Amino acid sequence: MEAFWIWTKAKVNSIDMFSKPVSLTYQGREKFTTFLGGILSVLLTIGFVSYGMQLSIQMLTRSATSKAKNSIERDQILVSDYYNFSHEDLAFAVFIATDDSFVPFVDPSYFNVTVAQLSYSYDFKSGALNADLKEESMAICRENFPLLDHKLDDFRNFFSQISYCSTQTDFSFGGSVFFNTLKTVQIKVRRCVNETSVICKSKEEIEAKARDLTVTFIVSSKYFDFDDFETPIKRVVDDQFIFKMSSGLKKFSELYVKRSTVALSDSLLPLGEDKEDSFLTIDNYQKDQETRDMSDPIFIDLEIRQDLVVDSYERRVYSIPDFSENLENSLNFFQ
Numbered sequence: 612m613e614a615f616w617i618w619t620k621a622k623v624n625s626i627d628m629f630s631k632p633v634s635l636t637y638q639g640r641e642k643f644t645t646f647l648g649g650i651l652s653v654l655l656t657i658g659f660v661s662y663g664m665q666l667s668i669q670m671l672t673r674s675a676t677s678k679a680k681n682s683i684e685r686d687q688i689l690v691s692d693y694y695n696f697s698h699e700d701l702a703f704a705v706f707i708a709t710d711d712s713f714v715p716f717v718d719p720s721y722f723n724v725t726v727a728q729l730s731y732s733y734d735f736k737s738g739a740l741n742a743d744l745k746e747e748s749m750a751i752c753r754e755n756f757p758l759l760d761h762k763l764d765d766f767r768n769f770f771s772q773i774s775y776c777s778t779q780t781d782f783s784f785g786g787s788v789f790f791n792t793l794k795t796v797q798i799k800v801r802r803c804v805n806e807t808s809v810i811c812k813s814k815e816e817i818e819a820k821a822r823d824l825t826v827t828f829i830v831s832s833k834y835f836d837f838d839d840f841e842t843p844i845k846r847v848v849d850d851q852f853i854f855k856m857s858s859g860l861k862k863f864s865e866l867y868v869k870r871s872t873v874a875l876s877d878s879l880l881p882l883g884e885d886k887e888d889s890f891l892t893i894d895n896y897q898k899d900q901e902t903r904d905m906s907d908p909i910f911i912d913l914e915i916r917q918d919l920v921v922d923s924y925e926r927r928v929y930s931i932p933d934f935s936e937n938l939e940n941s942l943n944f945f946q
């Protein structure tokens with residue numbers, strides 16, 4: 612024990628650089644240097660101590676983490692931006708199933724599921740509203756639909772074989788008709804028509820089938836979790852948009868995509884810059900309206916538009932009580 616103590620002391624002494632003699636022996640200079648060094652040391656010490664105290668006071672006086680959500684409704688006339696998105700940000704899938712037992716139904720000889728990027732442009736001279744429509748068939752999802760972030764491989768395999776997804780990855784919506792720039796995305800479930808390589812069932816068979824089916828519109832988007840300090844922006848898969856198909860009836864609905872911005876300054880020490888991020892989500896939709904115009908035989912018609920409401924989330928500080936609670940949870944987790 613004694614030997615260990617002597618060894619430790621020797622080690623510490625050898626580390627202490629300041630114990631070494633300072634050999635600045637120019638006439639009269641030695642004193643001056645020491646004086647300046649002393650002043651600097653005192654100033655540095657005062658600086659560090661007061662900074663440390665300031666940090667501690669800030670940390671201790673935080674009562675709780677401040678969490679704020681604000682919604683702003685933008686003026687439609689002033690909106691001119693687009694929300695561009697890929698599968699990672701926002702993905703859609705269409706799931707057709709029998710009404711009573713939810714048995715998947717993916718027979719292309721009955722229905723054609725399409726997605727379209729629609730760009731309206733307003734001709735100021737003639738007053739005409741022109742629509743440019745880029746439409747394509749949706750295909751069985753496979754890898755095109757990001758599910759929840761945790762492992763759900765069985766579900767993914769099952770799900771990706773029974774739902775329709777777009778094969779195109781980039782869409783855009785937003786803008787304003789006042790600026791000649793409106794873009795929306797449309798998803799439609801149509802009756803199969805004998806114009807392609809697919810040989811369709813008869814019109815009567817298709818209409819009869821439609822009476823037994825529901826169409827679930829599944830959205831993979833993101834949401835903000837105030838209580839998560841590691842990955843506060845999480846993926847959510849929402850399947851609440853369900854439509855009952857009807858024969859001889861078009862059901863129309865609008866879904867609004869909202870952009871949320873996130874500002875985080877939640878390190879334990881009140882240091883560093885704010886972290887900023889944004890994500891897209893759908894939490895607003897207009898319940899379906901029915902029309903009887905079946906000249907273009909559409910059963911389901913969904914229009915996805917930019918929401919004029921923008922949400923902003925702010926998590927300002929990370930309080931000592933929150934920190935200790937989190938720590939406690941982590942420790943419990945590891946026990």
Ligand SMILES: *[C@@H]1O[C@H](CO)[C@@H](O)[C@H](O)[C@H]1NC(C)=O
Binds near residue numbers: 783
């Ligand atoms: C989104 O796409 C449009 C074209 O559709 C483009 O003009 C715009 O700059 C893009 N916006 C961003 C933020 O990438």
Ligand SMILES: *[C@@H]1O[C@H](CO)[C@@H](O)[C@H](O)[C@H]1NC(C)=O
Binds near residue numbers: 719804809
């Ligand atoms: C589905 O409908 C779209 C738009 O009318 C068309 O371009 C496409 O060829 C159709 N696909 C099938 C398989 O019928």
Ligand SMILES: *[C@@H]1O[C@H](CO)[C@@H](O)[C@H](O)[C@H]1NC(C)=O
Binds near residue numbers: 810811812813
């Ligand atoms: C498509 O063609 C098949 C075979 O020619 C026919 O039996 C069916 O009724 C047609 N379906 C439609 C919707 O035109």
